[in-house]
Amino acid sequence: MKQILTDLPLRTYASLPEGKPEQAGVFFHGYGADGQDLFNISGVLRRFFPNAAFYFPDAPEELGFFGGYQWFSLDGYDPAVLSDPAAGKEYLNSLMPLAEIARGVTDPYMRAVLKHSGVSADKAVLCGFSQGGLMAVYTALRFPEKLAAAVGLSAVAVMFDGKTFSPDKIVSKPPVTLIHGDADNVVPPPVFELNQQNLRNAGLSVESFVVPDLMHGIDETALRHLCSTLQKSFA
Numbered sequence: 001m002k003q004i005l006t007d008l009p010l011r012t013y014a015s016l017p018e019g020k021p022e023q024a025g026v027f028f029h030g031y032g033a034d035g036q037d038l039f040n041i042s043g044v045l046r047r048f049f050p051n052a053a054f055y056f057p058d059a060p061e062e063l064g065f066f067g068g069y070q071w072f073s074l075d076g077y078d079p080a081v082l083s084d085p086a087a088g089k090e091y092l093n094s095l096m097p098l099a100e101i102a103r104g105v106t107d108p109y110m111r112a113v114l115k116h117s118g119v120s121a122d123k124a125v126l127c128g129f130s131q132g133g134l135m136a137v138y139t140a141l142r143f144p145e146k147l148a149a150a151v152g153l154s155a156v157a158v159m160f161d162g163k164t165f166s167p168d169k170i171v172s173k174p175p176v177t178l179i180h181g182d183a184d185n186v187v188p189p190p191v192f193e194l195n196q197q198n199l200r201n202a203g204l205s206v207e208s209f210v211v212p213d214l215m216h217g218i219d220e221t222a223l224r225h226l227c228s229t230l231q232k233s234f235a
Contacts, residue, residue, distance in 0.1 A: 002039060008116060009109045010057035011035070015042040021053035023148075023234040024119040026110060028132030030154075032068040034058045038129060041223060048227050049234060053117045059132070060105045071106070071135045072098035083188045092157050092191070096164040099138050106139040114145075121145035125233045127226070129153045129218065130187055137176060137199075138165070146172040148233035151226060153179045154187050154216055157195035160202060167202040175205045177229040179222050181214025 005012040013035040025045065027038040035056035042054050059069035072095070082088040114124060125148050128136030133155025140150035141158070155178060160166050176199055180192040192208075199206045209225040218226075 002042075005055075005116075008055075008057065008112050009105060010060060012055050012057040013039045014056065015039070015046055015054040017051050017053060019051065021051065021117045021119050022123065023049065023052040023230075024055065024113060024117040024124040025049075025052055025230060026055045026057070026113055026124070026126050026136075028057070028071065028106070028126075028128035028136050029059065029069070030128075030130030030132050031070050031074055032063060032066065033129075034069050038132075041218065041226075044223060044227070045230070049230060052230075052234065053119065055113050055117075057109060060102070071102045071131050074131065079186055079188055082191050085190070088190065089159070089194070092159045092194070093161040095134070095156065096159050096161045099134060100164050102135055103139055103142060106135050107143065110139060110143060110147075121147050123148055123234060125149045125151060125230055127151035127153065128155065130216065131156055134158060140174050140176075141170050141172060141204075143172050147174045149175050149177060149229060151177045151179070151229055152195065153218055153222060153226065154181060154184055155192075155195060156187055157191050158198060160198055170202060170204075173204055175207065175233075177225070178206060178208045179211065179225045180209070181211045181216065181219075181222070183213050183215045186216035 003014045039056045059071045126136045133152035137150045
């Protein structure tokens with residue numbers, strides 16, 4: 001059953017177990033969506049993880065006329081540019097100061113979820129899709145407690161730009177799972193490859209899954225990889 005929580009830093013759609021939660025999963029949506037967008041997978045998650053609490057917040061910034069929310073502005077975003085190695089890196093680097101500002105919301109939100117659920121950090125997984133995938137992984141790496149895992153689905157790459165973020169600024173090193181479609185036309189596959197490379201070069205354990213024929217979304221195969229990651233992380 002969907003619950004709407006207003007006592008957390010962000011408006012949140014939640015799927016809570018009947019008893020005290022034993023694990024927690026947080027899901028940051030993509031640009032222009034809202035928490036309800038990813039809440040659609042909660043039925044599958046509940047079936048596999050009956051004792052977990054799942055949280056699906058709205059991002060903090062409304063998009064106004066078009067509806068939906070964003071973690072930060074994506075002005076100038078062009079998938080074609082991201083397929084170009086030099087131009088793509090330059091643009092992705094420019095997002096990191098914005099991600100750092102957004103972390104001013106996502107970090108206290110994650111702390112509030114741990115308090116709300118009563119779950120320890122080592123039983124909590126932070127996941128995100130697209131722009132939310134960048135925020136999930138980046139927040140997890142700067143979080144003061146090591147989370148059970150961070151998961152990026154069709155995620156925008158975390159960049160070590162040498163200014164906002166560098167390997168020496170990593171606070172925690174949870175295992176990272178990246179799940180990406182090989183036909184993604186919004187966050188193209190070169191961004192996925194760059195994300196893996198950046199994180200591994202920084203000393204993180206990264207497990208990656210390429211989903212055949214998947215565009216920018218979550219299909220049954222991607223969901224299966226997600227559930228497998230949660231199963232290992234919640235054990």
